[in-house]
Amino acid sequence: MATQTSSLDLSRSAGVEAPGMPALHMWIFAGLLLFGLVAPYILYPVFVMKVLCFALFACAFNLLLGFGGLLSFGHAAYFGSASYVSAHAAKVWGLTPELAILTGTLAAAGLGLAIGSLAIRRQGIYFAMVTLAFAQMVFFFSIQAPFTGGEDGIQSVPRGHLFGLISMAPDRNLYFFVLAVVFIGLLVIYRIIHSPFGQVLKGIRDNEPRMVSLGYRTRRYKLAVFVLSAALAGVAGATKAIVFQLASLTDVYWTMSGEVVLMTLLGGMGTVFGPILGAAVIVTMQNYLATFGDWVTIGQGIIFVVAVMLFREGIVGVLARIIRRPL
């Protein structure tokens, strides 16, 4: 068990690529951007912003699971604590939205460093349980700490003025800012995956002992990707707090950790674009089924079971296999 290589069905989906972005990926990014630019005129902008935040969250999570081979069951901790910190920064310290998001991101990175350096001491299932337990600790902290407002959360967070100049109060203004933040985040993740660092990660994911014998200090790599993933999840959480003008316990609860796993699994672990699709599907489902209460939970459970039993590659993973190109 200790030396077993990870056999998640990933190796195929993100193979070695030629340097630079393949034309197909470029087209997909361009298509996504185009859709992003048109979306607020056809859909409810607040809803699209929610999808964007969760897409980034899922991609950040996928960086750790799909490319680092580490299943964290406590990613809500980074998402949620960043949303608390950025809400606090915007409301109490009066920071502009971009600085508030940056502060939230740094907090998530710091938390990721602390938890990650402990969690990577264990592997596989233990790793998942350790991250879950620490996330629960963060949850309890969030209930008790005075600045988080307990069950009320931090409410009426001002959207503020971007760079102190442009008002973010109109939904459309804010929308394009969020689109830019999320898109940059996605490109950063793409760049990390396809860098030499990313290649080493995939090597560790597929066979850690081999990488150790090749002289890599695998722990450092694992910690680095953990912190990166936490920080990017933080960007998503911090942005969500500004969009909804609210940071609440929902964002740090373990169900949130489960949701991001689900988004990634459904879209396709270890694919570049899968988590984006997964996030869009799950958020839409939650939005339109919200009135059915428990059925959302049951539906999510069923998707989990079906995805694990029938298509472990996820939707985009299946597509990638059909067109025989990594996506």
Place this chain on the structure above:
Amino acid sequence: MFELLGIPPQALFGQLLLGLINGSFYALLSLGLAIIFGLLNIINFTHGAQYMMGAFVAWMLLNYVGIPYWGALFLVPVIVGVTGVVLERLLISRLYHLDHLYGLLLTFGLALIITGVFRNQYGISGLPYAIPGQLSGGQNLGFMFLPNYRGWVVVASLVVCLATWFVIEKTRLGAYLRAATENPTMVGAFGINVPRLITLTYGFGVGLAAFAGVLAAPIYSVNPNMGADVIIVVFAVVVIGGMGSILGSILTGFGLGLVEGLTRVFYPEGSAVVIFVIMAIVLLVKPAGLFGREA
């Protein structure tokens, strides 16, 4: 009368006893997880939901069929255990050739479904389940009033835990089980039906969770979320103890119950997180866990 850190010793004994009662639940649940993990190599995320099912099935037996507590104590683990066997045969067994993480994801999904269905059916407010007549009332121990039922919980869980330990460590069946944990192919070659052994083990582990659920029904409110909250703590217990040893997981369960009990006296605000803090310390000092084998 001397005082220890400002707490009279009588009060301290009382609190330790209460800690032991909570420890009983941790021990039963982490024991079940450890047994399942030993043979199936999966972390059974559904464990919390199955604990909750134990409490609910006891409630249903009483209210729909009229079977009281004592009958439930024996029937419920069997009923819930059988549902576990079905799950294992239909779903979990198809994942053994894959990475263990898929087992975790599957059982997480199952937990969501089960919890959701019960919440939909019975709401979240909790259902009443009375303490059986024979065990109502309590004993005045001088330093505290101990409800009879709480005393019974400690005794019952100790007996079940030790019996399980005895079966696994000292009997032939247990020997097969331990051997199959080490090397299933070899045990299969000796003519033992390993898949059936695995199925029954899962059913037994689930039965333990359900047993804990029945024990919990009269003192905690029977509600669909009761499992979700406790399972995360039990995960931490399992990480602290390491899942290598049966006796280890029993001891860790009771021990952490005691520690939690003490925290409730000296620093009540911290009692929800003390187990997680201990987990962090153990990870720093002895990453494999107190009783763990794996390096």
Place this chain on the structure above:
Amino acid sequence: MRKTGFIVASLAGLLMAGTAFAQTAVKIGVLNDRSGIYADITGEGSAVAAQMAAEDFGTDKGITVEVVSADHQNKPDVGSNIARQWYDTEGVDVIADVPTSSVALAVNDITREKNKIFLNSGAATSDLTGSKCSPNTVHWTYDTWQLAHGTGGAMVAAGGKTWFFLTADYAFGHALERDTSAVVTAAGGEVIGSVKTPFPGTDFSSFLLQAQASGAQVIGLANAGGDTVNSMKQAAEFGITQAGQSIAGLLVFVNDIHALGLDVAQGLVLTETFYWDLNDKTREWSARFEEKTGKKPSMIQAGVYASVLHYLKAVEAVGSKDPEAVMAKMKEMPTDDPLFGQGVVRADGRKTHDAYLFRVKKPADSKGPWDLYETVATIPADKAFRPLADGGCPLVQ
């Protein structure tokens, strides 16, 4: 959004639309907990209460009422999402009920931003008419200040001089403990200790033993929902009330008592502003309510009925649903309904009426499944709620 399928559009109303009489269509969104811990005290029952208000108001006054409802799952993000969509895209004029303080505060903000009307009945926080008060909000049924003062003050007056608190360790619990302590001390009582319990908790036995060891006459439960239910259940198990201590629930509703059973809950002292068995009018209305839902109403559901009724009367008096005019009318016009009797809506949005201190009956004294309370004291409206000047509401200065 789930439509509860209720449109009062009588033929008479339609005909009148053609005459000089202007037809006003009002859409009321009942936003509350339909699946969680407060589903019994709010939930579908509140939607039914809103419909009953529309029916009792009458269909002949040129106002058509449509009631829609949704589940906020006690999450402020879900609740604010629904509220925004209701106001932005579904033409909802009024949001009613909204239990759970966090969600209520979020809806309070959005309603003010969109200039609509918020008739809160379900939430406890007294901030709604204090520091966070809004010209668009009426807070109808109860609040934390009123509960703390009702229960705390009356218990001390009844001889419960020494107190020990079991406090849920988060902002709400702290606030409840702080407010009640102030009342107890002011009334000449003494708080001899408190313990902060992790939230949410399942096992309270350890904390109850500490409360027992303190020897306090009253154990105050500064918690809510599942925490309260569990701590009462375990208090009964450890024989705490039998040993002579009283337990005061600071946020307990009639449905909690019904669910717990009198065996466990007997002797508990609590404050509510409505009980189905107060007088003939409340009994008559509650019987109609029970026919539709199978349960007796909670004070929150009663509050939804009364607040919607008062709103409709104001719309009728103004002759339009313009939020500013209707709010001004609601505050100017005294309230009068069968459930809370006569009262007023103050400048800060606080509705005031009498409150009652109840004691839960012994099983032997109860004559039916819902015969749960005996009245210990009536607190008159002017004493029951926080004085207008003390809330720090900017609308008042």
